[in-house]
Amino acid sequence: MRLVIARCSVDYVGRLNAHLPSAVRLLLVKADGSVSIHADGRAYKPLNWMSPPCVLTEGEGLWRITNKADESLLITIEEVMHDSTHELGVDPGLRKDGVEAHLQVLLADRPDAIREDLTLVRREYETGIGPVDLLCRSGDGASVAVEIKRRGEIDGVEQLTRYVARMVEDPGLPHPVHGILVAQSITPQARLLATDRGLATVTVNYDALRGLEPSIPTLF
Template sequence: MIARCQVDYAGRLTAHLPMATRLLLVKSDGSVSVHSDDRAYKPLNWMSPPCWLIEDGKLWIVENKQGEKLVISIDEIFHDYAQALGAEPGLQKDGVEAHLQELLAEHIKTLGDGYTLVRREFPTAIGPVDIMARDAEGRSVAVEIKRRGEIDGAISALPADTSRARHWAVEVKRRATIDAVEQLTRYLELLNRDPLLAPVGGILAAQAIAPQARTLAEDRGIRCVVLDYDELRGIPSEEMRLF
């Protein structure tokens, strides 16, 4: 509703909004908020649920279980409209692990020429590795995609020589930190126990890799790869290049 009104709040303190034209929002969860034509999304005053609204002509009384009251005195109504919005599907963030996993699976050659997808969600005893791939020489590559490291604790480092590895575990993050290296190391330590997979090398792939993470990864024989998210999505880069 858009109306000329004044608003008085009585509770832990008192507040008064003099007569002016404002936007009144009443949501299906019972909340009532009073907005002006500035302050962006933040209301001038509001009552959060659980609360109830009593209408007495042009007088609205909003009260909650603590006895706090929001009294809205309406002088003139300019617009009154009701619309049910329905169920909210929720915010879908761009670039989360599931989307990155799909993009990398679709463009698996980002890891190198000749790479092919074996499967996504490759199972291990401590959780699925997001992607299993195979390179041009027939070596398998395991890919794990996370936003943040979830497996903590240092474990034994990989053998220094991974150049002869037949399989590769690749973990993908938006920003790789030391936790990401520790997580990948834990997966590699487990995968290397499987005689059908060992030896398994590691690749840390991310949009950004912290210097400390890069140093630790290279010390453990883990290869680091920087990913271009827009390039994976097929969006041309606006960055100026010489070639």
């Protein structure tokens, strides 16, 4: 990971244009190719970013990051205060809680509960930046990466985006490669971002998968 602290302005040019005026910010360049711009606030959320696959080109005082959709993130650098690179190695990934782990087991046995034409290839398929929960095959022979969450949020979409980007570059997988975020509930923001990234979203009923009656009794 590369960490750069610089006084810079930022312009995003694409379907929507956005501008960040000059200020001191943290620029993160990750091993997966993503670039994000952070202020000293907003917790983990960047001010702007470009997700992989994208290409970073550094010129004199200007970073240009472009993606396959021909969108550009332009970072005009006025002053660099810190620039360092650190090797983090392969992250073991977030350990899932009991519900997520059990959902993975249940859906590995019943991939048709996600989509009727899916068959399981393997669980915990290693992408090089962490394992995707399920690698499946669709009826037309395409590879399908399935990431399982208890609650589907933007972080889950970002994670799946990174996995799919790596799997697209894997010559050992049948192409194309699609991605599905599966959860008991999915936020509207996550659904919107997933659609924008070309990913599908599916909600599943945990109790139904376990063969249990609904936890909340009904009158009829």
